Amino acid sequence: MTPGGAGVAPRHPDRPHPVAAEAVPAATDPAGDDLAAYLRAQATEFLRALRAQREHGNGAEGAAEAGRALRRSARRISAALHTFRALLDPAWADSMRPELAWVSGTLALEHAQEARLDRLLLALHRLSGSTPVPVGAVVHAGAPSPVPERGSLTVGAAKAGALLERRLTLARTRAHSAALEALGSARFHAVADRIALLASDVPLAPGAATAGLGPLAAAAEDRLAGAVSVLPLVTAGDPYNAQALVHGLSPDPAPHPQDGPWHQVRLLLRLHRYAREIPHPAPADPRLRQAAEALTRHRDAAEAAAEAAQAARTPRIAPATAYALGVLHADQRHEVEAARFTFQQTWQS
Amino acid sequence: MTPGGAGVAPRHPDRPHPVAAEAVPAATDPAGDDLAAYLRAQATEFLRALRAQREHGNGAEGAAEAGRALRRSARRISAALHTFRALLDPAWADSMRPELAWVSGTLALEHAQEARLDRLLLALHRLSGSTPVPVGAVVHAGAPSPVPERGSLTVGAAKAGALLERRLTLARTRAHSAALEALGSARFHAVADRIALLASDVPLAPGAATAGLGPLAAAAEDRLAGAVSVLPLVTAGDPYNAQALVHGLSPDPAPHPQDGPWHQVRLLLRLHRYAREIPHPAPADPRLRQAAEALTRHRDAAEAAAEAAQAARTPRIAPATAYALGVLHADQRHEVEAARFTFQQTWQS
Numbered sequence: 114m115t116p117g118g119a120g121v122a123p124r125h126p127d128r129p130h131p132v133a134a135e136a137v138p139a140a141t142d143p144a145g146d147d148l149a150a151y152l153r154a155q156a157t158e159f160l161r162a163l164r165a166q167r168e169h170g171n172g173a174e175g176a177a178e179a180g181r182a183l184r185r186s187a188r189r190i191s192a193a194l195h196t197f198r199a200l201l202d203p204a205w206a207d208s209m210r211p212e213l214a215w216v217s218g219t220l221a222l223e224h225a226q227e228a229r230l231d232r233l234l235l236a237l238h239r240l241s242g243s244t245p246v247p248v249g250a251v252v253h254a255g256a257p258s259p260v261p262e263r264g265s266l267t268v269g270a271a272k273a274g275a276l277l278e279r280r281l282t283l284a285r286t287r288a289h290s291a292a293l294e295a296l297g298s299a300r301f302h303a304v305a306d307r308i309a310l311l312a313s314d315v316p317l318a319p320g321a322a323t324a325g326l327g328p329l330a331a332a333a334e335d336r337l338a339g340a341v342s343v344l345p346l347v348t349a350g351d352p353y354n355a356q357a358l359v360h361g362l363s364p365d366p367a368p369h370p371q372d373g374p375w376h377q378v379r380l381l382l383r384l385h386r387y388a389r390e391i392p393h394p395a396p397a398d399p400r401l402r403q404a405a406e407a408l409t410r411h412r413d414a415a416e417a418a419a420e421a422a423q424a425a426r427t428p429r430i431a432p433a434t435a436y437a438l439g440v441l442h443a444d445q446r447h448e449v450e451a452a453r454f455t456f457q458q459t460w461q462s
Numbered sequence: 463m464t465p466g467g468a469g470v471a472p473r474h475p476d477r478p479h480p481v482a483a484e485a486v487p488a489a490t491d492p493a494g495d496d497l498a499a500y501l502r503a504q505a506t507e508f509l510r511a512l513r514a515q516r517e518h519g520n521g522a523e524g525a526a527e528a529g530r531a532l533r534r535s536a537r538r539i540s541a542a543l544h545t546f547r548a549l550l551d552p553a554w555a556d557s558m559r560p561e562l563a564w565v566s567g568t569l570a571l572e573h574a575q576e577a578r579l580d581r582l583l584l585a586l587h588r589l590s591g592s593t594p595v596p597v598g599a600v601v602h603a604g605a606p607s608p609v610p611e612r613g614s615l616t617v618g619a620a621k622a623g624a625l626l627e628r629r630l631t632l633a634r635t636r637a638h639s640a641a642l643e644a645l646g647s648a649r650f651h652a653v654a655d656r657i658a659l660l661a662s663d664v665p666l667a668p669g670a671a672t673a674g675l676g677p678l679a680a681a682a683e684d685r686l687a688g689a690v691s692v693l694p695l696v697t698a699g700d701p702y703n704a705q706a707l708v709h710g711l712s713p714d715p716a717p718h719p720q721d722g723p724w725h726q727v728r729l730l731l732r733l734h735r736y737a738r739e740i741p742h743p744a745p746a747d748p749r750l751r752q753a754a755e756a757l758t759r760h761r762d763a764a765e766a767a768a769e770a771a772q773a774a775r776t777p778r779i780a781p782a783t784a785y786a787l788g789v790l791h792a793d794q795r796h797e798v799e800a801a802r803f804t805f806q807q808t809w810q811s
Contacts, residue, residue, distance in 0.1 A: 239704070240711040270711040352701030353800030355588070361789050362589040362619040425785045432784035436774045439788020440710050447796055451702030 145200045145321035147392035152193055156312035159186040163305060166296075180220055180292075187217040190308070192387040196333045200324055202316035212304045219295045222288035225416075230281035232417050236444055237274050237437070241267065269433030273441065276424050276434060330388040337381040341460065344374055349453040350461065357450035358443055372415045375453065379408035403459045411452035418445035494549045494670035496741035501542055505661035508535040512654060515645075529569055529641075536566040539657070541736040545682045549670035561653045568644045571637035574765075579630035581766045585793055586623050586786070590616060618782030622790065625773050625783060679737040686730040690809065693723055698802040699810065706799035710792055721764045724802065728757035752808045760801035767794035 162182035169176035191213040194206040295301050348354050360369050382405050389395040418441075425438040511531035518525035540562040543555040644650050697703050709718050731754050738744040767790075774787040 237711065240707060240709075242709040242712045267711055352803055353796065355793075355796070355800075358589060358789070358793060358796075360589075360591040361793070362586065362616055362786055363591045425781065430781050432774065432779050432781055434784075435781035436784040436788040436791075437711055439785040439790075440707075440792045441788075442785075443789045443792030443796070444704075444707060444710070447702065447704070447707075447792070451704075454701055 142325040142327040143392045144326060145317050145324050148193065148197050148200060148326060149315035149317055149322070151391045152190060152315045153312055155186045155189045156308045159183060159190065159308050160312060162186060180224070184217045184220050187213045189387050191217070192384050196384055196388050197326060197329050199329060200318055200321035202318060205316045209307065216301065216304055220292050223285055223292055226281050226285035226288055228413065229417050229420055230278060232413060233277050233421065233441065234274055236441055237270050240440060240444060241270050267433070269431070269437035272431060272434040273437035276427060276430065277420070280424055281420070326391060333384050333388050337378065337385045340374065340378045340381050344378060346457045346460070350457040352454055354450070357453070358446040361443055361446055369415065372449070375408060375411050379412060382408060400459055400462060404456055407452045407456040407459060411449055411456070414445045414448035414452060418442050418449065421445060491674040491676040492741045493675060494666050494673045497542065497546050497549060497675060498664035498666055498671070500740045501539060501664045502661055504535045504538045505657045508532060508539065508657050509661060511535060529573070533566045533569050536562045538736050540566070541733050542740070545733055545737050546675060546678050548678060549667050549673055551665035551667060554665045558656060565650065565653055569641050572634055572641055575630050575634035575637055577762065578766050578769055579627060581762060582626050582770065582790065583623055585790055586619050589789060589793060590619050616782070616786070618786035621780060621783040622786035625776060625779065626769070629773055630769070675740060682733050682737050686727065686734045689723065689727045689730050693727060695806045695809070699806040701803055703799070706802070707792055707795040710795055718764065721798070724757060724760050728761060731757060749808055749811060753805055756801045756805040756808060760798055760805070763794045763797035763801060767791050767798065770794060
């Protein structure tokens with residue numbers, strides 16, 4: 114798939130011409146040229162999604178899909194810049210990545226708040242026995258089942274639901290405004306311009322066109338393996354180890370420090386999975402996909418639990434509301450523990 | 463161990479003389495005579511414990527041990543009367559059992575309230591991160607670890623702990639008074655007199671002395687197997703199935719109906735284990751012991767969860783207190799789920 118000669122890579126206009134590299138035999142390993150093609154494709158995808166979003170305007174279903182595509186390509190470009198930095202113009206890559214993180218972070222927030230509210234309301238109904246839980250099935254509160262009506266809730270659960278809805282709808286509205294503002298900003302236009310440039314010309318480092326990606330992809334996998342190796346997997350594989358709720362009533366309202374290593378593995382697993390997409394997605398590895406889903410569920414449940422705890426600090430709420438939020442918090446922390454168990458089972462398999 | 467002849471069983475004075483049964487070959491199965499010997503021994507143990515308790519008076523450690531021995535023998539006599547009713551004078555057995563249930567129930571309550579408070583305070587500390595949880599160990603809140611000081615708790619957890627302490631100390635004091643009153647009552651003296659009689663003379667049914675206990679013990683085991691067969695063991699064996707908390711916020715404050723079948727199995731397992739003690743304890747079966755422990759933990763956690771929910775209905779408590787009680791309730795319901803998982807694992811092994 115890779116032309117064996119040097120100097121065939123598209124060159125960034127203000128980059129030095131790559132030095133003539135020795136001709137390497139065509140390998141099965143992807144090389145810098147494949148990286149360049151991947152980055153061009155992702156940049157093109159980003160621009161296409163951006164156009165689609167502008168055409169659809171706000172609120173339409175198409176706009177949401179375009180937003181997802183925008184974030185998806187931004188994440189992939191950013192990941193490639195990180196994993197294969199050695200093959201790219203380092204100054205360019207280093208200046209590009211924070212901008213891409215800002216874009217995907219800003220655009221992701223509205224969706225995250227919406228998903229969090231869905232998760233919490235669904236859990237409130239499950240805890241009220243008003244949604245049938247499939248027997249033998251682990252509950253994935255993030256699954257797209259319809260949120261039922263609030264008629265069957267206790268006063269406390271109903272009030273907790275209303276409080277969460279107020280808080281998260283407000284947060285979502287703010288996130289929506291922030292995303293709109295970002296999309297119209299000079300900073301975003303500068304990013305879009307740079308991505309338009311990337312769609313035609315990738316600033317590879319000298320000699321990178323024919324350099325293999327293998328060692329850098331392997332290094333990403335090693336970083337993942339290293340991060341997994343420090344996870345408490347023995348504990349996580351022991352069901353009902355009661356670790357996730359150990360700080361459930363801790364005086365420290367900050368996110369649980371014990372979650373950090375798991376969040377870190379989630380990011381490294383994403384880098385590893387994206388690296389496997391070059392030059393084209395490797396054969397699907399259901400284990401990696403399931404592990405990634407477990408870590409996403411871990412993050413979502415941890416954030417939902419934190420939201421329930423924060424909501425319970427609202428002044429002057431009724432004790433019944435606070436009680437329901439306490440049950441909800443503990444429930445989501447157990448989802449955190451369940452997600453760790455699922456990850457452990459998937460990873461060891 | 464069993465004399466092969468008929469008519470050697472001690473006879474109750476007001477019982478008809480057992481009809482001369484056919485001489486059966488000495489079997490390895492225990493027979494009615496062994497049952498009589500067992501009941502005499504348990505009755506003697508009951509009387510010994512009663513004497514010890516009266517000597518020790520209230521509150522001493524020896525009195526607590528004597529109380530445990532009293533309940534232990536009362537439970538065993540009652541169980542034998544139930545399982546082997548067909549070999550006993552049925553009118554006598556039927557009139558004796560409610561009295562024994564009253565004795566063991568009344569005497570057990572004080573200890574139960576004390577253990578419940580320990581369990582809940584320990585859980586509050588665990589949830590506050592103030593007690594180190596052994597890594598990889600399932601938490602048994604009923605384990606005799608010292609309850610740490612309250613300094614490290616949040617305001618909510620500390621207030622919840624104080625509220626539970628007030629409620630359960632009051633309940634325990636009442637249970638203590640009720641037990642003292644019961645021990646001094648005419649009803650109790652009548653029971654003690656009947657047990658004194660039992661210590662020398664067991665009212666076997668005609669021909670029971672040589673009848674084998676096997677079929678009746680097997681029937682008890684069958685009842686246990688039947689009750690286990692309707693438990694949702696497939697769900698219970700799926701870790702983090704989120705079933706135990708399904709009614710965590712249900713409008714119905716009654717004990718969870720889903721717990722009933724498990725409590726029933728706990729009682730039937732006890733009957734089966736006690737039946738295996740005749741003529742002397744069968745070789746220890748760690749599986750049965752572990753299963754029984756899991757079901758006891760199931761019951762204790764279910765009752766502790768109900769207590770947390772009830773305490774949260776105290777008028778005019780602070781929201782922070784209610785929140786802590788909500789977390790505590792959910793935590794104990796997860797202990798319920800964990801106990802079901804342990805039971806399933808033990809039973810299938």
